[in-house]
Amino acid sequence: MDSDISRPHVDCFSYEDGKLHVEGVAIETIAREYGTPVYIYSAESVRRRWKLLSDAVTPLGVQICYAMKANNNLSLLRILAGLGAGVDLVSGGELERARVAGIPGEKMVFSGVGKTSEEIRAALEGEVHQLNVESVEELKVIDEVAGALGKIATVVLRINPDVDAGTHPKITTGTRKNKFGIDYHQVLAIYEFAARLPHINVVGLAVHIGSQITDLTPFRQSFERLSGLVEMVRQRGYTVERLDLGGGLGVAYGAGQRIDVEAYAKVIGDTLRDCDCALTIEPGRFLIAEAGALITTVIYNKETDGERFSIVDAGMNDLMRPALYDALHPVWPIIEPTADQRATPCHLVGPVCESSDTFGRFTSLPRLKRGDRVAIGVTGAYSAAMASTYNARPLVQKVLVNGDRYSLIRRKQTVADQLRYELADAGHAL
Ligand SMILES: Cc1ncc(COP(=O)(O)O)c(C=O)c1O
Numbered sequence: 006m007d008s009d010i011s012r013p014h015v016d017c018f019s020y021e022d023g024k025l026h027v028e029g030v031a032i033e034t035i036a037r038e039y040g041t042p043v044y045i046y047s048a049e050s051v052r053r054r055w056k057l058l059s060d061a062v063t064p065l066g067v068q069i070c071y072a073m074k075a076n077n078n079l080s081l082l083r084i085l086a087g088l089g090a091g092v093d094l095v096s097g098g099e100l101e102r103a104r105v106a107g108i109p110g111e112k113m114v115f116s117g118v119g120k121t122s123e124e125i126r127a128a129l130e131g132e133v134h135q136l137n138v139e140s141v142e143e144l145k146v147i148d149e150v151a152g153a154l155g156k157i158a159t160v161v162l163r164i165n166p167d168v169d170a171g172t173h174p175k176i177t178t179g180t181r182k183n184k185f186g187i188d189y190h191q192v193l194a195i196y197e198f199a200a201r202l203p204h205i206n207v208v209g210l211a212v213h214i215g216s217q218i219t220d221l222t223p224f225r226q227s228f229e230r231l232s233g234l235v236e237m238v239r240q241r242g243y244t245v246e247r248l249d250l251g252g253g254l255g256v257a258y259g260a261g262q263r264i265d266v267e268a269y270a271k272v273i274g275d276t277l278r279d280c281d282c283a284l285t286i287e288p289g290r291f292l293i294a295e296a297g298a299l300i301t302t303v304i305y306n307k308e309t310d311g312e313r314f315s316i317v318d319a320g321m322n323d324l325m326r327p328a329l330y331d332a333l334h335p336v337w338p339i340i341e342p343t344a345d346q347r348a349t350p351c352h353l354v355g356p357v358c359e360s361s362d363t364f365g366r367f368t369s370l371p372r373l374k375r376g377d378r379v380a381i382g383v384t385g386a387y388s389a390a391m392a393s394t395y396n397a398r399p400l401v402q403k404v405l406v407n408g409d410r411y412s413l414i415r416r417k418q419t420v421a422d423q424l425r426y427e428l429a430d431a432g433h434a435l
C-alpha cells in the first residue's frame with residue numbers, strides 16, 4: 006500500500022522554522038538527546054481528545070473508562086486519571102498499573118474473554134466497579150471466587166450483537182463468528198442463570214463491536230440491539246441499571262476523518278436515553294492515538310528492481326500494526342522538505358529479519374539519506390503497547406512532551422535488562 010501524505014494532519018505536531026515540533030519542542034532535539042527509535046507523546050493532544058469526547062458525552066451522563074490496552078504507560082495513565090478518566094482493564098497486570106496510576110476501583114471495569122481465577126480475585130479484592138462477563142463458565146468461576154472471599158460480585162453480561170463493525174477483520178469483535186460476548190439469543194437465559202447465583206449481582210449489559218470504527222451505523226445497530234435486550238430482560242422482572250457501550254471510536258491515520266463524536270453522542274442519546282441506565286464507554290485509540298509518533302533514523306538506502314528501500318532503525322517489534330493489519334501510518338520528515346526537493350518514492354522498512362517488517366511505500370517523501378530522521382505518526386495507540394523484543398532488540402523508549410518541556414517516561418529496556426532473569430534461571434537449569 007502507498008501513502009502520499011508527508012505533512013502532519015493532526016494537531017500538536019507541526020513544522021516551525023523548518024523543523025517538526027511536538028507542541029513547543031523540536032523533535033530533532035529529543036532525538037539527539039535520547040537517540041532513536043523513540044516514541045514521543047504530546048500531553049496536550051491527550052487533553053484535547055479527552056475534552057472533545059467528554060464535552061460530547063458527559064451531558065448524557067456517560068462515564069469514560071479509558072481502554073488502557075491501547076497504551077498503559079504510567080505517565081499517560083496519570084494524565085488521564087487527572088482528567089477524571091476511569092479505566093477498562095483486561096488483565097491483572099493492567100489492574101496493578103491502574104492502581105499505581107491512582108485510579109480507584111470504583112472507576113474500573115474489567116473486560117476480557119479469559120479472566121483467570123487469580124485475576125477475578127484481584128478484581129474483587131480491589132473493589133473493581135464491575136466485571137464484564139462473557140460466558141457461563143466465567144460466571145460460575147466468579148461466583149465461586151466471590152463466595153470464597155465472602156463477597157458479592159457485581160457483573161454485567163457482554164453481549165455479542167452480531168453486528169459487523171465494518172473495520173479490519175482482525176479487530177472486529179461483534180459478529181457471531183468472533184469469540185467475544187454472549188450470543189444475544191442466549192442473553193435472557195444467562196441473565197436468569199446469573200441472577201440465581203448466590204454471589205453474583207447482575208446489573209446490566211455490555212457491548213463492544215470492534216476497533217477503529219468511523220461509520221456510526223454499526224454503533225447505532227448494536228445500541229438498538231442493546232436497548233431491545235434491556236426491555237426484554239426487564240419484562241422478565243430483572244433489574245438492568247448499567248450499560249457499557251465499549252470503545253471502537255476511530256481516528257484518522259491519513260485520509261479520512263476521525264469519528265464525529267457529537268454524532269456518536271447523538272446515536273447514544275437516540276438509542277439509549279429511554280433505558281434510564283448508568284452509561285459507560287471504553288475508548289482507547291481515540292484518546293491516545295494522535296498523541297504519539299515513533300521517531301526513527303535512516304540507517305541505509307538501497308535500490309532493488311527499480312524500487313528504493315530506506316532501512317530505518319525502528320522495526321516491526323517497535324510498531325507491529327503494519328505487519329499485523331497492513332496498517333498504513335503517515336510518515337513525516339523531521340526537517341521540513343524545501344519546495345525544490347523532489348519526492349522520491351521509497352519503501353520504509355525496518356532491520357528485522359522478516360519481509361513483513363515494512364511501514365509501507367511512501368510517494369511524497371523527499372529523497373532520504375543515511376542519518377535522516379522521520380516521524381511515523383498516529384502511533385500513540387496499540388503501538389508501544391504491542392512492542393516486543395524480537396531479534397533481541399531493546400524495548401523501545403518513550404518521551405512525553407508537555408508544553409515546552411519534555412522528559413523520558415520509559416527508558417529503553419536494554420538487552421542487559423532482558424538477560425537479568427535469564428542468566429539467573431540458566432544458572433539453575435544447567
Ligand atoms: C472490550 C473492549 N473495550 C474497549 C476497547 C477499546 O477499543 P478502541 O481502542 O478501539 O476504542 C477494546 C478493544 O478493541 C475492547 O476489546
Ligand SMILES: N[C@@H](CCCC[NH3+])C(=O)O
Nearest residue numbers: 074176216217326386387
Ligand atoms: N491492536 C488493534 C486494536 C485491537 C483493539 C483491542 N481489542 C490495533 O492496533 O488496531
